[in-house]
Every structure is written in structure tokens, then in C-alpha cells.
Amino acid sequence: MTAIDPAARAAELRALLEEANHRYHVLDAPTISDREYDLRFRELVDLETAHPELVTPDSPTQRVGAPVEGGFPPVRHDVPMLSLGNAFGHDELREFDARVRKGLGRGADGPSVTYVCELKIDGLAISLRYEGRRFVRGATRGDGTRGEDVTANLRTVRAIPMRLREDPPADALEVRGEVYMPRGAFAALNEQLERDGRPLYANARNTTAGTVRQKDPAVTAGRRLSVWTYQLVGANGLATHSESLDLLLRLGFPVNPVTRRMDGIDQVIAFTEEWAEARRDLDYETDGIVIKVDSLADQAALGFVSRAPRWAIAYKFPAEQVTTRLEDIDVYVGRTGAMTPVAHVTPVLVGGTTVRNATLHNIDEIRRKDLRVGDTVVLQRAGDVIPEVVAAVVEARDGSERIWEMPSQCPVCGTGALREEGEVVTRCPNPYCPAQRIGGLLHFSGRGGMDVDGLGGKIMMQLVDRELVREPADIFRLDVETLESLERLGRKSAENLHRSIQAARQRPMGRIVNSLGIRHVGEQTAIDLAAWLAGEVPRGEHETEADWSRRAADRLRDASVDELTAVSGIGPVVAQGIRRFFDDEHTRDTLHRLLDAGVSAEAPTPGTSTEPATGPLSGKTLVVTGTLPGMSRSDAEEAIRDAGGHPASSVSARTDYLVAGDKAGSKLTKAESLGIPVLDEDGLRALLEGRT
Ligand code: IVH
Numbered sequence: 001m002t003a004i005d006p007a008a009r010a011a012e013l014r015a016l017l018e019e020a021n022h023r024y025h026v027l028d029a030p031t032i033s034d035r036e037y038d039l040r041f042r043e044l045v046d047l048e049t050a051h052p053e054l055v056t057p058d059s060p061t062q063r064v065g066a067p068v069e070g071g072f073p074p075v076r077h078d079v080p081m082l083s084l085g086n087a088f089g090h091d092e093l094r095e096f097d098a099r100v101r102k103g104l105g106r107g108a109d110g111p112s113v114t115y116v117c118e119l120k121i122d123g124l125a126i127s128l129r130y131e132g133r134r135f136v137r138g139a140t141r142g143d144g145t146r147g148e149d150v151t152a153n154l155r156t157v158r159a160i161p162m163r164l165r166e167d168p169p170a171d172a173l174e175v176r177g178e179v180y181m182p183r184g185a186f187a188a189l190n191e192q193l194e195r196d197g198r199p200l201y202a203n204a205r206n207t208t209a210g211t212v213r214q215k216d217p218a219v220t221a222g223r224r225l226s227v228w229t230y231q232l233v234g235a236n237g238l239a240t241h242s243e244s245l246d247l248l249l250r251l252g253f254p255v256n257p258v259t260r261r262m263d264g265i266d267q268v269i270a271f272t273e274e275w276a277e278a279r280r281d282l283d284y285e286t287d288g289i290v291i292k293v294d295s296l297a298d299q300a301a302l303g304f305v306s307r308a309p310r311w312a313i314a315y316k317f318p319a320e321q322v323t324t325r326l327e328d329i330d331v332y333v334g335r336t337g338a339m340t341p342v343a344h345v346t347p348v349l350v351g352g353t354t355v356r357n358a359t360l361h362n363i364d365e366i367r368r369k370d371l372r373v374g375d376t377v378v379l380q381r382a383g384d385v386i387p388e389v390v391a392a393v394v395e396a397r398d399g400s401e402r403i404w405e406m407p408s409q410c411p412v413c414g415t416g417a418l419r420e421e422g423e424v425v426t427r428c429p430n431p432y433c434p435a436q437r438i439g440g441l442l443h444f445s446g447r448g449g450m451d452v453d454g455l456g457g458k459i460m461m462q463l464v465d466r467e468l469v470r471e472p473a474d475i476f477r478l479d480v481e482t483l484e485s486l487e488r489l490g491r492k493s494a495e496n497l498h499r500s501i502q503a504a505r506q507r508p509m510g511r512i513v514n515s516l517g518i519r520h521v522g523e524q525t526a527i528d529l530a531a532w533l534a535g536e537v538p539r540g541e542h543e544t545e546a547d548w549s550r551r552a553a554d555r556l557r558d559a560s561v562d563e564l565t566a567v568s569g570i571g572p573v574v575a576q577g578i579r580r581f582f583d584d585e586h587t588r589d590t591l592h593r594l595l596d597a598g599v600s601a602e603a604p605t606p607g608t609s610t611e612p613a614t615g616p617l618s619g620k621t622l623v624v625t626g627t628l629p630g631m632s633r634s635d636a637e638e639a640i641r642d643a644g645g646h647p648a649s650s651v652s653a654r655t656d657y658l659v660a661g662d663k664a665g666s667k668l669t670k671a672e673s674l675g676i677p678v679l680d681e682d683g684l685r686a687l688l689e690g691r692t
Contacts, residue, residue, distance in 0.1 A: 510523070
């Protein structure tokens, strides 16, 4: 018998396993059983263990690497990962088509546009980089320009090819797509958690996001994530998007089979109707249809508006509604003392998420909808919007339902609750209420603030209860031993949390200012203040970030109301809020104490000042208020900023436009009284695109 050459056999096994992956994930036509796959995999592991020199970086056995130490390194997306505008309903799709035709110089009667329709996968956007044929880096979208390097975790996703099947058209290639957890895998995971008596996950998308950011790739590997790719970045020499999808397939990427070229918007609409129902039979969650202009030349001609392409749109499937029972209403006290009623409902699956709670906003809303405890209610959830109780099913009442009253005292500290004239919100007026303190600290450590990964409500409550944390600066003095002494925090988690706290010591000035929770100062005002500080306190040639931060903090603490009101975007109410914060003996040194604890701001580069932005809204100040139908307030503000304009939070004589959506309140009244032009979302889009 001739001895088998280990090198040849290893190569053969690698090819066989990769081919099996491709057939399973890309072609949906498996040719070997799971058992056969596992046997061959074992054989390769044994061979590579006996002959370590045979291991190649793209061997299927190398998909599960060692746990990641520290945080995930940042990745810059040279070509930003954009978002898409939304279309709710078919009228908005026709409006999109009209905009595209106009942009391409085709009149209403001109030839129709060829579109590609794809399912909008409800997962997590990722970018995959290949050099030569080899997979070298996988990253999350992050904020679109900066994501996280999650290569080790994405390697474990078997649908992602570690080697391309053909030579790529360029030396380096970037492919984008959506990683997701199949419904079957999600259900199996929750069944396992249930058997272990552990809390269940609410939905597949959040579980996917958490899984992609796991420190230990072995955990990710066990979660059976998959991927659909839909974009080839910088595809040279191709004429259409459909050709780039074909190329992706040839290179070995999974491309969703529910992808169709459509001639004109009527065909697109028929496709959305077909898939609104058919999608329920798929083994993954989808929340809409993405419609893209097929011709790449036409895409280039149409270009972008702010952070979204003009040549594509996301049609959102109609909101799903279900009925359930309103079991009780509780009051939550936030960091400003606002007492918000929250509905507890019998858990119910809506739009792929198990919903247990839904906000009821305020007592007026409860009265207007005449909701009673014990009612059967209609619950709605659209996309990633917070679930909402739409109405009570009055016919289902049997008389046992109870009318709910707002408690007259704060449920946390017992102080008498107040509701001021003309306000809809009931508040706990006690600034030392523990709920406000915890709310404030969570705001501080949350996403728009210092973004301390892993410091959530349960841990914060223990830290405050045990008086380990009284104010933000205390967080930076916690050591691993103290963290480990908390309930449900083992050594490893304590070390991880400690590491994220250290990583949060340096943040941009805007984020630090926002994290302080100054009344009326939100993300945008904090960015305005930081820009003002960068101009007011130029950084010295050899000055450290810590020294600059201190001088900037001094300047902010001492700024007068007049000086603050002169800052672009800041009105008298906000200015007074800031002054009050720095006049109150309890809060005036919060920022300085943070710096004492070793926090510093990323300082501006010495010698630079903030340049005036250019774009269609250059020099214009806009205020966005109310709910816009197709974009969130922060998206609208970001778009305004990208177009060179200035989004402000309060209306004043210096406001150029008010953009008002549904439920716009006092800002609208004020703008009208000042004679400031009021726009709706379409008006804003027209301005952003320079159409007026
Ligand atoms: S294309 C410039 N195609 O939807 C166009 N996106 O709301 C970039 N998504 O961030 C996106 N399925 O995470 C595209 N077939 C699909 C998609 C898709 C899901 C996600 C993606 C994107 C978000 C935009």
C-alpha cells in the first residue's frame, strides 16, 4: 500500500470542505451530509495537528481563532457605508421613480428605468476585504465611516468565502452585505437558553449584532450566522449592478436568490406586493425591499444626497399589528425626572421581536386612546421603531378593566409629582432621586456619551446602591476587584468592563459635553459647544490633550449667558440651562472632576480652526421638530450637517427654516409667530438636493 502524502491529502480535504460550504451556502444545493462534512473536518484537524506546517491561513479549520483581547480595533471605511432613504407605501415609490427620471433627464413619458429589487435583510451590515483571493478583514458598519474590525468572528461564518473561486478584477476587493441569524438558528438558540433557565433573546437582529461583537470567536461559531452580499465596492469595467451581483456569485459569495431586474416602477410595485406575504416563509427576517437603479452610469449621474444614494431606496413593508392584553401600567422615572407610563403586555411576537413592554408616552395619550388595564389592545411595530399601543379593542371589554391614574408621588423616592401648566409630562422634582441619578449615569455611559461598553442598568444600579459610584468620575476609579465583587459579574466580565472603562477615557469633546446631561443640551448642541471651544481655546503647538481639555473646560464653566447665546445654534433657554448647570454647586465641577479622574478630550489639531462648511445649506440654520415620516430626527440633522447647514435645537430669529413633522408643538407655534418658513420632509429633501 502506498502511504498517503499528508500535504496532498490536506489540500484535497480543504478543497472538499470549501466546495461543500459553497454548495451549501451559495448554491443552496448541498452534496454531502452534515455528518460527512464533520468527518472530513475532523480528518483535516487531525492531519494539521500531526503536521502543523501544513496549516494554511485560509484552511477551514482556521475559522475559529483565539478570543480577542481588548476592544475591536477601529476600521476606516474609505468609501463610506451609507444608509438608504425609506419609502412607506407605493405612492412614495412612485415619487422615488419620478425623482430618478427627473435626475436622468427622462420626462414623465420617457423610457422607463430598469431597477434591481432585492430583499432588505434585517441583519447587520458588514464589509469584507480580500487581497488577492484571500479574505483579510471583516468590519462592521459602525457610524458609516468608522466601524470595528471583527475579522476573527466573521471568519467563523461559513457562508463567507475565505478564498475567492476566481481571480478578482482588482488586487484588493471590498464586498458588502448583511450578516444575519436564520430563524431556525435563532429559535434553536432560544430553546437552548430556555432549557438552561437563562433569559431569552428578543429578536434575531440584535442577537446577530451581539454575536458579531463577541470576544470569543468560538461563541460566534456556535451561533450559525449566515450572510447575503449585495454590493461590490469600486467594480471597474462593469455596466450594471446586476452584472456585479453575477460577478459576486462567480467569486463565491452568497447572493440572495430573490433578486429581480424590473422594468419600470409598476413591476417594482408588483414585486413588493408579492414579497410582503411570501417573505414570511423565508428562513430569515426581512423588513422591506431595496430598489436600485441597475445602470452604474445612471447611478453615478444621480449621485448622493447627504448619507443616502439618490439611485436607491428602501421600501418598508407595512407595520405589523397584533393584539395582546394590557396587563399593567408602570411608571419609569428618567434622568430629567420625567415620569413615563409603560405598558406591560402579555408577551407577543410582532415583526420578529417578542414584545413585553411598550411606551405610553404620557397620561394624555392614555386618556386619548382610552386605554384601561386589562384591555385587549392592538400593538404595532414598524422596523426598528419602539413598539406602540395603537388602540384598545373596546368590543372585547367585559367590565373588569380598570382606568389607570398617574401616581401622585414619584414611585422611586416618594416625592410629590408635579405637572406644570401647559406641559404633558409629569415629573419628580427631586434632583437627588436615585432614579434620576441612575438615569443620568446611564446617559453618561451610554452610546451618545462616553460609550462604555457593557455598563448597563443592572450593573449601574448595584454600583449606585453600594455607593461605589455617586457621580460620573467615580466610574473611572473602579478597579477589577471591585467590579468582580458585583453580583453576576465574573472575573472575565469584570476585566472586560474595566477595559471598556479605560477605553472610554478619551472621547471627542462633543461627546463628553453631551454625557454631562445638561438640561436642554443634546447631541447637536454639545457638538456646537465643542466647535465653539475649539475656536475659543486654540490648542498650543506642544500642548497635551489633557492640558487643552482643562483649559477648554475652564472656558465652558466660566462662559456667560451672553457668550453662550452668541454661539451658533444656541438660544437663550439652552444658554441658561448651561449656566445653571455650572452655577449649581453639585454639578459645577462634574466636568473638572472627570478630567481629574483621567478623562480627556480628543483635542483639535494645533493651529486649525473649524472651517465653514460648504454645500446647498451652507450658512443656514435649521430646526427639526416632530416626527418626520421617512427619516429620524438625527438622520435629518446629519443630512443638514452634511449639506453644510447647521441643525439647531431651538427656534430663534436666527433660524432660517423649521422642518416640522407630525406632532410638532411649541417650536412650530414660535416659528410661525416669527414668520420663519416651515417645511415638511419633502421640502427638506428638496433643499438638501439643492432643488429650490
Ligand atoms: S444596499 C448604498 N441592499 O439596509 C446602498 N442594503 O437602510 C447601501 N440592507 O445599511 C445598502 N439588505 O445594512 C442594501 N439588499 C440590500 C440590503 C441592504 C439590507 C441594509 C444595509 C443598509 C441598510 C440601509
